[in-house]
Amino acid sequence: MGEGRDRALVEKLLAGDEGAFSSLVSSHNGALLRLARSFVPSQAVAEEVVQETWLEVLKGLSRFEGRSSLKTWIFKILANRARTRGVREKRSLPFSALAGDDPEGSDDGSFDPTEFISDGHWAPGHRYWTGENPEIALDQKRLAAAIRQAIDELPPNLRSVILLRDVEGWSSEEACEALELSEANQRVLLHRARARVRKSLWRLFPTKGAAHG
Amino acid sequence: MVEVQKPVSCRRVTELVTDYLERRLPFWERLRFQYHLFRCVACRRYIREVRQIVKTTGELPAEPPPPEIEKELLERFRNWKRTGG
Numbered sequence: 089m090g091e092g093r094d095r096a097l098v099e100k101l102l103a104g105d106e107g108a109f110s111s112l113v114s115s116h117n118g119a120l121l122r123l124a125r126s127f128v129p130s131q132a133v134a135e136e137v138v139q140e141t142w143l144e145v146l147k148g149l150s151r152f153e154g155r156s157s158l159k160t161w162i163f164k165i166l167a168n169r170a171r172t173r174g175v176r177e178k179r180s181l182p183f184s185a186l187a188g189d190d191p192e193g194s195d196d197g198s199f200d201p202t203e204f205i206s207d208g209h210w211a212p213g214h215r216y217w218t219g220e221n222p223e224i225a226l227d228q229k230r231l232a233a234a235i236r237q238a239i240d241e242l243p244p245n246l247r248s249v250i251l252l253r254d255v256e257g258w259s260s261e262e263a264c265e266a267l268e269l270s271e272a273n274q275r276v277l278l279h280r281a282r283a284r285v286r287k288s289l290w291r292l293f294p295t296k297g298a299a300h301g
Numbered sequence: 302m303v304e305v306q307k308p309v310s311c312r313r314v315t316e317l318v319t320d321y322l323e324r325r326l327p328f329w330e331r332l333r334f335q336y337h338l339f340r341c342v343a344c345r346r347y348i349r350e351v352r353q354i355v356k357t358t359g360e361l362p363a364e365p366p367p368p369e370i371e372k373e374l375l376e377r378f379r380n381w382k383r384t385g386g
Contacts, residue, residue, distance in 0.1 A: 104378075104382035106375065106378060106379070109374075109375070109378045110371070110375060113371055113374055113375075114371060117366045117370060117371060118363050118364065118365055118366050121366045121370075122364075135366075135367070135370055138366075138370065139370065139373070139374065139377075142374050142377070143377060143381075146377075146378065146381050203312075203315075204311060204312045207310065208310025208311055208312040208313060209310065209311045209312075210311045210343045210344075210347075214343075228357065231357055232357055232360070232361055232362070235354065235357055235358050235361065236361055239358070250358070254355055254358040254359055255358055255359065255361055257359055260323065275319055275320065275323055275325065278319055278323075279318070279319035279320075282319060282351065282354065282355065283315075285354060285358070286350070286351065286354055289354070
């Protein structure tokens with residue numbers, strides 16, 4: 089979004105233009121809610137975080153300097169709030185609820201070593217699930233549902249990056265700005281997130297092996 | 302001048318795929334990567350698969366947030382306006 093357009097919008101908001109506020113809210117609310125949900129344990133808490141974010145946006149509006157776009161500024165406020173809230177909510181969970189949790193996404197999670205033989209070539213019979221598999225190509229709906237579920241199961245840092253980059257279609261610059269990540273770190277997280285999503289699809293689309301070529 | 306380095310393996314392709322798609326590979330590495338793809342049908346298929354996942358992810362239907370949130374926010378906005386921020 090252009091700098092001039094952002095400034096004009098901010099002026100309208102400061103002047104109390106309800107239509108401008110309403111259209112800003114409806115264009116971002118869905119994505120804000122999804123991003124909040126990646127850090128906090130329930131939809132209700134995510135909705136609260138979104139509400140608080142908008143109030144903070146209104147309060148801080150007169151100080152908005154346009155150094156980033158209005159969009160990334162709003163999402164940065166949300167990400168900070170949601171992260172803090174997520175940590176707090178987690179502390180109040182019983183320990184057992186955290187079993188198997190991997191908030192850092194620290195294992196690379198990318199590849200099943202059985203996919204490769206020792207010289208780094210694909211193992212015969214490694215798994216594909218798409219492409220030439222007509223059953224899946226025809227079943228886009230099921231594929232979309234499976235991807236959504238896989239994303240929902242990712243740890244927060246992987247989930248937030250894949251949400252902004254692949255679901256919302258943001259540029260890496262925008263995602264880095266909103267999530268306060270370096271470009272390289274963002275790329276690593278995106279890679280792990282995509283790899284995990286791909287891997288989890290095997291569960292839902294068990295396919296026959298393919299010969300390596 | 303040709304740099305003498307290990308050729309890219311299939312496993313390495315799966316490690317570099319995001320750097321490749323994000324156009325972050327250095328020139329020679331990108332070239333080696335593409336050379337591998339040129340020769341390896343399994344990796345070409347793998348790249349297609351990753352691209353398809355990314356594409357489908359970008360086309361996930363949006364779930365609209367509950368309209369009550371927006372209504373309440375407008376209410377707050379009016380208040381904010383009235384009290385002068």
